[in-house]
Amino acid sequence: MVERSMPEAEHRVREILATVKDPEIPVLTVEDMGIIRGIELDGLKVKVKITPTYSGCPAMDEIAADIRKALLAEGYEPEVISVLSPPWSSLWISAEGRRKMEVYGIAAPLEEVADKRALMGEKRVVKCTHCGSMNTRLVSQFGSTACKALFQCNDCLEPFDYFKCI
Amino acid sequence: MNKSLYDYLILLGDSPLILGHRLSELCGHGPNLETDIALSNIALDLFGQVRNWFQYAAEIHGEGKTEDDIAFLRYEHEYRNVVLTEQPNKDFAWVIARQFYFDAFHYSLLTQLCESRDERISAIAAKSIKEVTYHRRFSSEWVKRLGDGTEESHIRMQNAIAHFAMYKGELFEETNVEKEMFSAGIGADFKLIKAQFESFTNEVLNEAGLEIPQIDWTQRGGKQGVHSEHLGYILADLQYMQRAYPGMQW
Numbered sequence: 001m002v003e004r005s006m007p008e009a010e011h012r013v014r015e016i017l018a019t020v021k022d023p024e025i026p027v028l029t030v031e032d033m034g035i036i037r038g039i040e041l042d043g044l045k046v047k048v049k050i051t052p053t054y055s056g057c058p059a060m061d062e063i064a065a066d067i068r069k070a071l072l073a074e075g076y077e078p079e080v081i082s083v084l085s086p087p088w089s090s091l092w093i094s095a096e097g098r099r100k101m102e103v104y105g106i107a108a109p110l111e112e113v114a115d116k117r118a119l120m121g122e123k124r125v126v127k128c129t130h131c132g133s134m135n136t137r138l139v140s141q142f143g144s145t146a147c148k149a150l151f152q153c154n155d156c157l158e159p160f161d162y163f164k165c166i
Numbered sequence: 167m168n169k170s171l172y173d174y175l176i177l178l179g180d181s182p183l184i185l186g187h188r189l190s191e192l193c194g195h196g197p198n199l200e201t202d203i204a205l206s207n208i209a210l211d212l213f214g215q216v217r218n219w220f221q222y223a224a225e226i227h228g229e230g231k232t233e234d235d236i237a238f239l240r241y242e243h244e245y246r247n248v249v250l251t252e253q254p255n256k257d258f259a260w261v262i263a264r265q266f267y268f269d270a271f272h273y274s275l276l277t278q279l280c281e282s283r284d285e286r287i288s289a290i291a292a293k294s295i296k297e298v299t300y301h302r303r304f305s306s307e308w309v310k311r312l313g314d315g316t317e318e319s320h321i322r323m324q325n326a327i328a329h330f331a332m333y334k335g336e337l338f339e340e341t342n343v344e345k346e347m348f349s350a351g352i353g354a355d356f357k358l359i360k361a362q363f364e365s366f367t368n369e370v371l372n373e374a375g376l377e378i379p380q381i382d383w384t385q386r387g388g389k390q391g392v393h394s395e396h397l398g399y400i401l402a403d404l405q406y407m408q409r410a411y412p413g414m415q416w
């Protein structure tokens with residue numbers, strides 16, 4: 001997201017950050033994921049604040065390293081800091097991020113209320129990423145990674161991941 | 167160094183560390199793919215939380231201490247995990263009963279720590295509670311599924327609950343450090359934890375058609391560094407690299 005009043009320098013840093021992909025879901029950038037919480041610039045010294053998605057997410061160390069590498073390559077002196085508060089929420093995933101996720105084959109997180117019901121198996125509100133059917137069921141609250149749950153489509157019978165609301 | 171705060175963080179981190187380790191022993195050995203992945207994910211969440219607690223503890227300690235030093239370079243009597251977490255993985259019902267009791271406690275503890283006067287503790291708790299909400303849902307649903315399942319699953323689940331009932335008391339034991347932290351507005355109210363725990367677990371056990379164990383004593387000692395024999399074997403695994411290659415670097 002670019003604000004029109006944003007100074008040129010910060011805009012340049014954000015452009016670089018927009019090239020850093022989530023190592024697990026490579027169609028998404030760290031900005032799409034809402035992982036970037038702040039940028040502090042002092043000449044070529046740049047401090048990037050990131051927030052971990054899940055406490056044990058093994059991708060976070062790699063993301064921090066990738067951010068550092070990308071900025072170093074452009075001549076900056078980067079420092080990446082992890083901030084825990086406020087805790088990351090799946091609501092911070094951008095609309096563009098959600099769209100890219102669906103195209104990639106991961107069902108995007110639903111609104112808080114609908115999500116809890118879907119995870120309790122109460123109501124089938126998750127759309128199959130293969131055939132688009134709403135006739136899907138939760139197989140497990142824990143999927144291929146900490147952030148995902150496993151669903152199956154009752155119509156086309158294919159399994160797919162659902163990005164959990166947190 | 168603020169020794170009380172350091173000791174408190176050790177208390178907060180050690181139980182998830184040892185429980186996470188027990189769960190990681192199941193990676194690749196779960197009853198089916200789905201539960202294997204679930205238990206591994208829960209272990210991963212717990213390790214992530216332990217990293218947060220121990221990173222803070224390392225900062226408090228100073229003198230170049232790291233989260234890894236804290237996790238891997240202590241002897242049995244220096245760990246402060248409750249003995250519940252050391253218990254072995256017997257069958258799936260056993261694993262679920264251990265998890266169920268721990269999650270019920272963990273959820274109540276973290277809910278209160280979200281309001282801690284210590285900003286870092288409240289931030290870590292706010293992050294962790296989201297994950298532990300899923301853990302508690304997972305373990306309590308399996309208690310119901312197994313309790314209200316087949317004759318075999320019911321017997322196994324009942325036996326597991328009956329066994330682990332003698333370990334839950336230690337969860338509500340308040341050490342001096344925890345008393346101090348509670349008075350300072352940093353820690354949690356153990357009376358409240360116990361009340362919420364009993365209320366939640368009884369409700370789940372009733373729904374599962376399981377008999378609620380009547381027990382008025384507990385296995386204990388973990389929080390004072392007095393552990394069951396299991397911890398020795400656990401640490402031999404957990405600390406293997408550090409013991410085989412002292413001072414190793416990446």
